[in-house]
Every structure is written in C-alpha cells, then in structure tokens.
Amino acid sequence: MGDNECCFEPEDRYNAFLTTCKKVTHGSGKLGGIAVAVKDNISTQGIETTCASKILKGYIPPYDAHVVQLLKGSGAAIVGKTNMDEFGMGTTTENSAFGPTLNPCDTGRVPGGSSGGSAAAIAGGMVRMALGTDTGGSIRCPAAFCGIVGLKPTYGRVSRYGLIAYANSLEQIGPMGRTVDDVSVLMQVIAGYDRRDSTSYDRPYTHTPCADIQGLRIGIPQEYFGSGVNPEVAAVVNKAVGRLEELGATTIPCSIPSMEYALAAYYVICTCEASSNLARFDGVRYGPAADAKKSWHEAYQEVRRANFGTEVRRRIMLGTFALSSGYYGKYYAKAQVARGNVKKDFARVFADVDVIAGPTMPTVAFRLGEKSDPLSMYLTDILTVPVNLAGIPAISVPCGTAEGMPVGLQIMGRPWEDERVIDVAYAYEQGCI
Amino acid sequence: MATEQEVYHIAELADVGINTGELGTFTHQFNAILEYFDVLDRVSGDTAVTRDLCNVMREDETEPSLPREEVLRNVAAQEDGFIKAPRVM
Numbered sequence A: 001m002g003d004n005e006c007c008f009e010p011e012d013r014y015n016a017f018l019t020t021c022k023k024v025t026h027g028s029g030k031l032g033g034i035a036v037a038v039k040d041n042i043s044t045q046g047i048e049t050t051c052a053s054k055i056l057k058g059y060i061p062p063y064d065a066h067v068v069q070l071l072k073g074s075g076a077a078i079v080g081k082t083n084m085d086e087f088g089m090g091t092t093t094e095n096s097a098f099g100p101t102l103n104p105c106d107t108g109r110v111p112g113g114s115s116g117g118s119a120a121a122i123a124g125g126m127v128r129m130a131l132g133t134d135t136g137g138s139i140r141c142p143a144a145f146c147g148i149v150g151l152k153p154t155y156g157r158v159s160r161y162g163l164i165a166y167a168n169s170l171e172q173i174g175p176m177g178r179t180v181d182d183v184s185v186l187m188q189v190i191a192g193y194d195r196r197d198s199t200s201y202d203r204p205y206t207h208t209p210c211a212d213i214q215g216l217r218i219g220i221p222q223e224y225f226g227s228g229v230n231p232e233v234a235a236v237v238n239k240a241v242g243r244l245e246e247l248g249a250t251t252i253p254c255s256i257p258s259m260e261y262a263l264a265a266y267y268v269i270c271t272c273e274a275s276s277n278l279a280r281f282d283g284v285r286y287g288p289a290a291d292a293k294k295s296w297h298e299a300y301q302e303v304r305r306a307n308f309g310t311e312v313r314r315r316i317m318l319g320t321f322a323l324s325s326g327y328y329g330k331y332y333a334k335a336q337v338a339r340g341n342v343k344k345d346f347a348r349v350f351a352d353v354d355v356i357a358g359p360t361m362p363t364v365a366f367r368l369g370e371k372s373d374p375l376s377m378y379l380t381d382i383l384t385v386p387v388n389l390a391g392i393p394a395i396s397v398p399c400g401t402a403e404g405m406p407v408g409l410q411i412m413g414r415p416w417e418d419e420r421v422i423d424v425a426y427a428y429e430q431g432c433i
Numbered sequence B: 001m002a003t004e005q006e007v008y009h010i011a012e013l014a015d016v017g018i019n020t021g022e023l024g025t026f027t028h029q030f031n032a033i034l035e036y037f038d039v040l041d042r043v044s045g046d047t048a049v050t051r052d053l054c055n056v057m058r059e060d061e062t063e064p065s066l067p068r069e070e071v072l073r074n075v076a077a078q079e080d081g082f083i084k085a086p087r088v089m
Helices: A066-075 A116-123 A140-146 A180-190 A231-246 A257-280 A296-307 A310-323 A329-349 A373-380 A384-392 A417-430 B004-012 B018-044 B068-072
Strands: A004-007 A017-020 A023-026 A034-037 A077-082 A129-133 A147-152 A174-178 A217-221 A250-254 A355-359 A394-402 A403-413
Touching: A004 A077, A017 A116, A017 A394, A023 A077, A034 A066, A034 A116, A066 A077, A066 A180, A077 A116, A077 A129, A116 A140, A116 A174, A116 A217, A129 A147, A129 A231, A140 A147, A140 A174, A140 A394, A140 A403, A147 A417, A147 B004, A174 A180, A180 A394, A217 A231, A231 A355, A231 A394, A231 A403, A231 A417, A257 A310, A257 A329, A257 A384, A257 B018, A310 A329, A310 B004, A329 B004, A355 A417, A373 B018, A394 B004, A403 A417, A403 B018, B004 B018
Parallel strands: A034 A077, A034 A129, A217 A250, A217 A355
Antiparallel strands: A004 A023, A017 A077, A129 A174, A147 A174, A147 A394, A355 A403, A394 A403
C-alpha cells in the first residue's frame, strides 16, 4: 500500500452498496487509483462483510480474500462492498436482507443477481469495475440486465480463498466492467495460482484483447433459442451473431441435449452444497449471538430462523432433503451424472467449434416483485447454469436492447480459453462502435 | 410429494426452523420444485464428473494462524479467552 488517498462518497440511488469506504488509501500499479467495488461475499480485512444476510451483520473479517490482496497489490482503491442476493441465492438482488438494488437503466426493474450491486455500481457510473461471483450465472445475469460486461472464468482460474462459500464446486469470482478491456485488465490482476484454494490451477492470465476473429467457428445451440426465450431477445442476439459473421466468423448449428435436465441438476447440487456450507452460521463464532443459556439445538435453530432469509432457508432445506437417506440416489447421485453429461455435451460440441454463442438470459430485466414464485425464478437461470456445471468460461457482453432494456450476448468457451471468449466479446464490442 | 409433517421434519433436521404460518406455503413450493426435479429420472449414464486434480494436500506442519484476539473479535460471547457456546449435552 502506498500513501495515495482518494475519496468515495457517491450518491447511491440504486442501493448498489452495502458499505462504502469514504477515504481509501491505495498504492500504484496496474489498477493504481482505480475505484473497484467488491461483492459483499468476498472477505475484506477490517471492512464489514455480510453476504447481504442478517446472520453476518457486524462481521468484520480478520483477513483478506486472495483476490482482495491482489487488488490491493495492483494499487486498486477498494471503495466499498456491493449488495447481492443473500449468500448469492437469487437472480434479482431482491433477496438481500438490506433491500433490493435497482436497475440504473430503469429503476422499476431488478438489476439481475446475485451480483446486482456490482453491476448497478458500474452501470450507474459509480465505479469503473467490480468483482462479482458466479455460481449459476450471478455475474453474467446482472451484466446482461444492466448493460455491462461480466466474465465467469474457467473453474480453478481465480482463487476462492476468502470467498464465503455457497456452492464450492460451481462458483468462481470474476471481473465485471463497462468494457471488455476493463474486464480483461481486472482478470489480469485476479487470475493465478493460490495454494490456499485446493481447486486452484497455475493458469495466470496475461492476455490483451485482440479483435481479429477471422475464421472463428461459432456454435449456435438450438436450445438457446427455443421456447422460453423471449423472441425479441432472441432476435437481438441473432443480429449480434450476424455481426460476428460479418467480422469473419462462421456459424455452425449445434445441440446440447442435456439442457433438458441441466437446471434441475444445478439446483440439486447447489442446494446440497449450500446445506453443508451454511451449517457454519451458528451465532457462536460470528454474527448475532446464540442464547448460551439454551440447549445447542434450540439456540442454533432460533438464531438461524431469525436471521436467514426465506430463500436461504428454502435452499438449505432442499439440500438437506436431497441428501437425506432414501433420496440421495434419486437426487444427488442423478444430478452428478447429469452434470457429467453436460460436460460431455460441451466437449463434443467444442470438437467442431471454437466458441458457443447465445443469449445470456431468456428475457430482459424483470420488474421489481414480478417473480414471486421460487420455481419460476429458478427457471430463468436455464441459459447460464450449464456453464457452471461444466466449469467452462463464459462472458456476457451488451448487444442491443429489447423492450428498451439491455440484452446480453453470451459467449462460452473451452476450459482455460477465457482469452478466446474475451477476444470474441472484444471483436463484437469494437465492431459495433 | 412431501407432506407438511415431512417439511417440518426437514426444517428441524436442517436447524432452520419453520413457523406454522409459513408451513403451508413452504410445502406447496417445495413440492413444485421436487416435481421439477423429477426430470432427473430421465438421466441416463452412470459416470459422475471427475477433475484432473487429486489429493491436493500440504505437509502436516504447523503454520502461522490468526492471533487469538483477532479470532475473538467477532465472537458474541466469550469467557477467559474462549468462545462461549450453548450447551451441547
């Protein structure tokens, strides 16, 4: 850390931040003095980190996440912690215990989730870049809904040390920004090996985006343009793919048949992992106090009922149920086989194409309160979750509007080809200036 | 289909509690989701996902950890440098 200082006192009209740091000291380097926001499920030493949950209200981490150490080392000014769906469980940021974030493009609509605060902070002009996390689309969905760029890196490329876990086998920390260039610069800073994350690979990212996509083969999966996808959204994305063809790419129709059950597999796996991960929130070591006079079971249950939101409790219960004796084979074991099939489908398609393109989300941003039923909310994740099941990289880049709201073009790549998906997004972005 | 009693039992097992007022809604939504999960019955194959990393372990040697006062800073109740918890037995 150097002795440079910057002030950050934005007018937060969108409830994008849960915590802001008014005066920030920063060093110099690749991100010297650039204001970067960090999602509130990433540990920041000395700065309250709540995961947008009452159960972590007042929790001040005693250590920095690996990515936060890297940000500080690159001179970034960490200006605040952004709002999110509680523990990352949601698609709208309405599941925050501290009120929803509003979409800067239309404040009557949601910004997407779960990294909705990070996306709104960027789209609302408060910061240039931010960190999000993506378990089933939580970076790409808000990027699409708010008209910014967001990358879900290959699983293992960015350390999860210090990320408060929701579903370990699916989630990745990733960069969000106004432009592909900004996302690429942030990725340069956060990617790389960390021994404290046992799933970390030694794959640093040193790439500079290149807009040449001559000869690139793009797979167009029929499932990404089928029923359930708003025709206006599909038309905007088709037009964007056409632009990529004009820039030198060729398109090839393809199919990912396992999409039929990918969403169900995703929700079984993430809720099972959540039921285990969230067992640690007991009101003993951090968070609101458990009543030490009561029995363990009674005190533990009381703290959790009072401080977890409805969706978090629902997912913990679903996971507990799916892992319980007699149901394990029907749900968890089947979901893991389904996950293997998704991975195989992608591998088969990637033998013939370099990237796969489709819409990021099947619709534009919902109106606040529009999705009140949990299952109908889950169904909107259908186009983003396959990527997390397969562990591959994917980016969302703005590609036009439908109903006056931003639409995201999703580019998916082979494992470790984050560079290529960034290049394709860059080519599209530059080709549309 | 899960009954209200089963949903109540799961809430107890998971230690998240459930209010009588929300039991009906929870059960209804729970069943809609479980019904959707039935699509997994159509999954064929028997290989689950594997990754090419295995046994990522370090030597079992003591390494520096957080100082006690740092760890206790977020604790709601403590006594003599220990964390105070509800009784288990």
